Amino acid sequence: MRRDVLELRQFYASDLGRAARAMVERKLREAWGDTYGLDVLALGYATPFITPFRERARRVVAAMPAQQGVEVWPGDGPILSTLTPEDVLPFTNALFDRILVVHGLEESADPVGYLREVWRVLAPSGRAIITVASRTGLWADTERTPFGHGRPYTRGQLADLMREADLEPSGWTRALYVPPVGWMARWADGFEQAGSRLWPGFAGLLLMECTKQTFAVKPKGSRSVVRTVRPVLAPSPAGTARRGQRLAPPPGRS
Structure with a gap:
């Protein structure tokens, strides 16, 4: 069961929530650098971390799962948030240059299907960062924060899950x-x-960055789901941005 959007909003208004936001924002700036002219997707409940990118990005969209609920975001100007099914995102293929997932994967009933949607809407040259509670950390062991709910991951588990969804881990x-x-x-x-x-x-x-495998071949007998959806938000493709500081290589990468 997903955390309610009001519960998430209340947490990020607390001292702990503000600390979490500051620490993750710092990592995102190191990894992505400048997002000028790019289309950015905030998936799950990632609005506390994605706000600083609004000024430079061409477009920022916040997609929140129906089981969680949606908040009006941002508080000023046009609304950029939308309520979506988590297994069929209402966006055209290869649309976003950057995707940030927070409070999305841990409570998903179908983690591979969830990441396959990330793969589908990610541009061939795009980069996604998946943020999850670390299985070995203290935050996964307490239910006082949203990170204490759902399934936490180790670095190897998250990397394996990404590869199953045709996403190639590139740093963590x-x-x-x-x-x-x-x-x-x-x-x-x-x-x-x-x-x-x-x-x-x-x-x-744990924050792990990944890129899109555009010519991946699935092993015989593995799951492969192809979805056709009607696009709701379909801005024109964007260019690429200068890379920020790279993250450390993930485990098992050749």
């Missing part, structure tokens, strides 16, 4: 070393600097 990083205790959020920066050096396995979040 960790974030959110501060314990999930409200009064400790003020020291989030200090925990982030020390944790990455002293206890990397205790990070709360």
Whole structure:
């Protein structure tokens, strides 16, 4: 069962939620750099992290699953958020240059199908970052935050899931070393600097970047689902952006 959008919104208004937003935003800027002229999709509940990209991106769309509910976003100007089925996104193929998934994969009933939709709407030269709760981190062990619900992942599990959906992992990083205790959020920066050096396995979040395999061949007997949907949002294709700082290589990559 997915967390309600009101619960998610309330969490990101808290001290812990603001700390999580700051730590993930930093990683996104390092990975993506400038998004000038690009089409960006925020999938799941990723609006707290994607707001800084609005000024430079050509278009930012927030797609939220029907089981979760949708919020009016942003608070100013035209509404850029939409309610969608999680297994059939209402967008044309190869539309988005950047896709960010937060609070999407852990509570999905069909994780591979979910990522196949990411594959479908991702441009051939595009890049997606999937953010999940880390199985070895402290945040997956408490239900006081949204990251304590659903299925957490290890780095290897997430990489394998991506490859099954024809997405090729290209880098990974960790974030959110501060314990999930409200009064400790003020020291989030200090925990982030020390944790990455002293206890990397205790990070709360795992962020893995992937690209699209455009000529992937599925092994015999594996699942392959082809969906035809009516496009609801269909802006024209965008160009590519200058790469930001690369993430570390994922496990098992040749």
